[in-house]
Amino acid sequence: MLFYFSTVTKPKYNRQTLTINQKPNILDSILTINNLTKKFGYLTAVKNLTFTINKGNVYGILGPNGSGKSTTLGVVLNVVNKTEGDYHWFDGNTTTHDALKKVGAIIERPNFYPYMTAYENLKLVCKIKGVDYSKIDEKLKIVGLDERKDSKFRTYSLGMKQRLAIASALLNDPEILILDEPTNGLDPQGIHQIRSLIKEIASKGTTILLASHLLDEVEKVCTHVVVLNKGEKLYSGRVDEMISSHGFFELKTDKHDVLMEFLENNTSFGKLKVEDEIITAFLNEPLDASTFNKLLFDKGITLSHLVKRKESLEEQFLQLTDNN
Amino acid sequence: MFRLIQLELQKLWLNKASKVLIYISFILPFTVLILSSIKINFFGFFTLELGELGIFNFPIIWHITTFFAAQFKFFFAIVVVSMIGNEYSNKTIKQNLIDGLSKKEFILSKFYTIVFFSLVATVLIGVATFLIGLYYSSYTEVAIIFREIEFLPAYFVKLVGFFSLCLFFGMLVKRSAFALGLLFIQYLFEWIVFWAVVENTTADIAWKVKSFLPLESMWKLIDQPIQRIIMTKFPEKQDLVYDYGVHWYEFVIVIGWTAIFVFLSYRLLKKRDL
Numbered sequence: 001m002l003f004y005f006s007t008v009t010k011p012k013y014n015r016q017t018l019t020i021n022q023k024p025n026i027l028d029s030i031l032t033i034n035n036l037t038k039k040f041g042y043l044t045a046v047k048n049l050t051f052t053i054n055k056g057n058v059y060g061i062l063g064p065n066g067s068g069k070s071t072t073l074g075v076v077l078n079v080v081n082k083t084e085g086d087y088h089w090f091d092g093n094t095t096t097h098d099a100l101k102k103v104g105a106i107i108e109r110p111n112f113y114p115y116m117t118a119y120e121n122l123k124l125v126c127k128i129k130g131v132d133y134s135k136i137d138e139k140l141k142i143v144g145l146d147e148r149k150d151s152k153f154r155t156y157s158l159g160m161k162q163r164l165a166i167a168s169a170l171l172n173d174p175e176i177l178i179l180d181e182p183t184n185g186l187d188p189q190g191i192h193q194i195r196s197l198i199k200e201i202a203s204k205g206t207t208i209l210l211a212s213h214l215l216d217e218v219e220k221v222c223t224h225v226v227v228l229n230k231g232e233k234l235y236s237g238r239v240d241e242m243i244s245s246h247g248f249f250e251l252k253t254d255k256h257d258v259l260m261e262f263l264e265n266n267t268s269f270g271k272l273k274v275e276d277e278i279i280t281a282f283l284n285e286p287l288d289a290s291t292f293n294k295l296l297f298d299k300g301i302t303l304s305h306l307v308k309r310k311e312s313l314e315e316q317f318l319q320l321t322d323n324n
Numbered sequence: 325m326f327r328l329i330q331l332e333l334q335k336l337w338l339n340k341a342s343k344v345l346i347y348i349s350f351i352l353p354f355t356v357l358i359l360s361s362i363k364i365n366f367f368g369f370f371t372l373e374l375g376e377l378g379i380f381n382f383p384i385i386w387h388i389t390t391f392f393a394a395q396f397k398f399f400f401a402i403v404v405v406s407m408i409g410n411e412y413s414n415k416t417i418k419q420n421l422i423d424g425l426s427k428k429e430f431i432l433s434k435f436y437t438i439v440f441f442s443l444v445a446t447v448l449i450g451v452a453t454f455l456i457g458l459y460y461s462s463y464t465e466v467a468i469i470f471r472e473i474e475f476l477p478a479y480f481v482k483l484v485g486f487f488s489l490c491l492f493f494g495m496l497v498k499r500s501a502f503a504l505g506l507l508f509i510q511y512l513f514e515w516i517v518f519w520a521v522v523e524n525t526t527a528d529i530a531w532k533v534k535s536f537l538p539l540e541s542m543w544k545l546i547d548q549p550i551q552r553i554i555m556t557k558f559p560e561k562q563d564l565v566y567d568y569g570v571h572w573y574e575f576v577i578v579i580g581w582t583a584i585f586v587f588l589s590y591r592l593l594k595k596r597d598l
Contacts, residue, residue, distance in 0.1 A: 040597070077422045079598040100424040111419040113410075116338050127331050128423045168423075 028055035030176050030207055031076060032092070036085035038071050038231075045071040047231040048085070053176070053209060058202050060222035060239070061211040062317065068231040069211040070108060073180055077105055090175075101129050104169030105178035109185075110161040114154035118145055118164050121153055122171060129172045139167040143197060159190030166197060176207040183217060195221060215317055227317065246283040249292065252305035259301050278305065328433035329440050331425075335407065336437070342403045349399035350445070354452060357389060361456050379553060380460035383472035387549045387568065389453040390479040393445070394546060397483055400441060401490045405503040407434065408494030418598045431590045434491055442483035450476050478545045478570040485542050485578040485585075492585040495592050514540055538585075541577040545570065 031053040038046040046068040053059055061069045074080030076087050078096050089099030112121045122136045140146040143163040148156070156164065162182060169177055179198070183191040198221055202208050212218050218225055218239070225242060227235040235242055253259050256277065263269050263281050273280040289308040296303060336342045361380060379388050411417040420430060458464060489510070493503040514537045521530035534540045547568040555564045 074597070078427075079418050079421050081595065081597055097424065097426045100422065103424075105422045107418065107422060109415075111415040113335065113338070113414060113416055115340065120334070120338055124331065124334055125423050127327060127334070128420060128425045130327075 029053065029090070030055055031087065031089055031209075033072070033076065033087040034085055036072065036075060036087060037083045038068075038075055038080065039083045045231050046075070049228075049231070049233055051226050051233065051236050053207065055175070055207050056205060057224050058208045058222045059210065060218035060225040061209065061228060062213070062215065062218045062225050063228035064213055066230075067213075067228040069213075069228060070180055071231075072228075073105070073107065073178060073209075073211060077103075077107070077178070101172060102175050103178060104172060104174035104176070105180075106162075106165040106169050106182065107180045110165035112153045112161070112164065112168075115152060117150050117152055118156070118167075119149040121164070122168055125168050125171055131172050135171050135173075139170045142170065142200075143167040144193075157190075159186050159193065162186065162190070162194060163197070166194070166201075170201070174206065176209060177201060178209045178211075180211045181213070182210070183212075183214065246286050247308055247310035248280055248282040249289070250305065250307040250309065251279045251281060251303055252277055253301055253303050255301050258299075259296070262296070262299060262301065325432075325436060328429060329436045332407070332433045332437040333440075335410075336403065339410070342406060345399050345403045346441075349396055349403070350448065352399070353393040353396045353449070356392065357452060357456065361460065377553065378462075378556060380456055382457050382461045382463055382469045384549070384552065384556070385453055385457045385461065386472045386475040387546070387552065389449055389456075390475045391546045391549050393449050394479060394482055397486055400445075400483075401487065401507070402500070402504065404434075404438065404487045404490040405494040406500040407437075408491065409498065409500035409503065412498040421598065427593045428590060431491075431495075431586065431593060434589075435488065435586050438487040438491065439484055442480050442487065445483060446476055446480040449479065472570075474570045475546060478575070481575055481578050481582075482542050482545045485538070485545075485582045488582045488585040489538055492589045492592075495589040511539055514538075535574075536577060538581045541574065541581060545574045545578055 029052050033049055033051055036046055036049045037044065049068070049072060061072065063069050071080055075082045076089075076096075078100060088094075089096060089103070094102075113124070116124070118140065119136060122140070123133060125131075126133055126136065137146060137149075140149050143166055145160060145163055145167060148160065153161070153164070166177075166179075166182070169179075182198070183194050186194065195217070198208060198210070202221070208221075210218065210222060222239055224237065225235070225239045226233060227242075251259065256279075259279065260272070260274075263272055263279070268283060268285050268287050269281045270284045271282045273282075289306060292308075293303065293306060336346065379385065411420070417430065421427065425433075454469075457469065461469075463469075490503065490507065493506045493510075494500065497503050497506060514534055517537060518530050518534045521533045535544050547566070549568065551564060551566055552568050555561070558564065
């Protein structure tokens with residue numbers, strides 16, 4: 001993500017708005033995975049994976065295609081058999097079968113009966129989950145499909161199918177919503193719709209687990225992230241800690257030495273790098289470009305070049321996956 | 325249990341193809357039954373009235389209707405294999421499980437539906453047979469009417485057994501057409517076993533071995549009644565005499581296969597990564 005001097009491009013959904021209602025509580029764990037391994041013949045799809053999902057956060061599972069995201073979700077959702085290790089839902093006293101009734105999940109692509117209407121499809125899901133039919137209209141309204149509820153599923157566009165899948169996953173007012181690549185294959189408008197939906201759901205305090213290979217998606221939506229590559233966990237923790245810095249300035253001025261001295265004595269800045277007369281100054285604390293510019297101007301330092309940048313998740317991610 | 329049947333019935337009933345097939349599998353045997361029970365006049369040349377042959381007499385009518393009605397089971401067999409095939413091709417089996425249906429419940433919902441359908445078919449055939457019999461039969465004493473009513477439960481068990489075999493084949497190959505192909509291969513296989521045994525021993529033993537195999541055991545539950553009709557016409561011909569009765573061990577074998585097929589379907593699903 002680039003923050004230029006004046007044209008600051010802000011992401012539409014930023015993390016801060018998501019965390020307002022969320023009070024993470026370590027005691028309320030929803031899913032615990034311990035040393036999970038899954039082998040398909042010679043191929044190890046998931047290797048010794050351990051992580052915990054707590055109530056009230058938006059988690060991302062990030063990894064390139066074939067890194068074991070879907071397999072991991074498949075195992076905890078009871079459609080893929082684990083090879084080794086274990087996992088448990090909630091406090092560990094609930095069977096997976098019962099736990100899944102408190103979970104809403106969609107996987108890879110929306111799977112419904114093409115010959116049934118949206119309403120009929122959701123009725124079936126209600127029967128499976130033991131939910132009252134009155135929820136159907138409510139949830140269809142949330143995803144904006146209530147006007148098309150009597151159309152057959154096969155007449156839906158991919159974006160509508162995906163939204164129906166989300167409505168279906170929400171029917172039981174789940175404690176956790178699991179989404180596997182929910183924007184895969186959608187056009188920009190569809191992606192936008194799905195993301196604002198996720199944002200809206202998260203703001204109501206529902207825990208979300210989002211698997212994706214799209215970095216900016218995870219960056220925009222998630223508070224926590226687990227990075228996988230070739231079935232192994234590379235990182236797990238907060239997204240903003242993964243993007244560990246507050247960004248950095250790229251500066252150029254005639255009064256090079258004065259500026260260097262100023263930066264060295266200013267506690268807001270940490271590491272400094274000089275390359276072709278351009279100073280790269282890493283921030284220790286948040287500081288926006290215009291404030292900084294004014295500050296320097298008051299000190300009598302005029303800049304010929306000022307760029308504020310942030311290391312993107314992409315850079316972090318590529319760095320992580322490259323090392324392995 | 326009713327939740328699981330409801331679930332499956334919704335899936336079947338809203339699907340045009342299976343709805344049509346279900347209708348056919350109910351309507352066709354009745355049409356045949358009713359057509360055969362009325363007097364047909366061939367342009368004044370002669371009249372054909374099957375009733376006069378004595379086939380609608382109690383108790384033989386139980387044998388005849390259940391035998392012929394059972395031949396229409398293939399229509400519902402297509403429904404059974406396609407209800408598995410569709411779940412795989414639409415990937416809804418995966419979604420059903422994720423939505424909170426257990427693998428056991430998934431198989432049970434299919435099996436209960438099979439039992440439900442077989443039960444409805446049995447009751448309908450039972451009622452129709454009873455009414456046609458009352459109308460045509462020369463004997464209407466209660467003892468005679470209900471003498472061979474065991475053909476009805478035999479019909480029920482035969483249907484459940486056959487559809488369970490279809491269920492298993494459907495789960496095994498995941499595709500409807502291949503599953504139906506497997507049924508044919510199973511049929512050939514039973515004959516191959518038969519001939520292999522004949523080669524090494526006698527035909528008698530071979531028939532006994534074959535009667536333990538799935539398709540043959542279902543067939544043996546209700547033996548063909550044609551020979552029996554001829555027998556009643558020519559009582560003096562002793563070489564026509566055969567054992568057409570329904571026996572307890574025939575029930576046991578078919579019920580055994582049913583249990584095996586349902587259990588294997590469950591095992592298969594449990595071991596499988598979807």
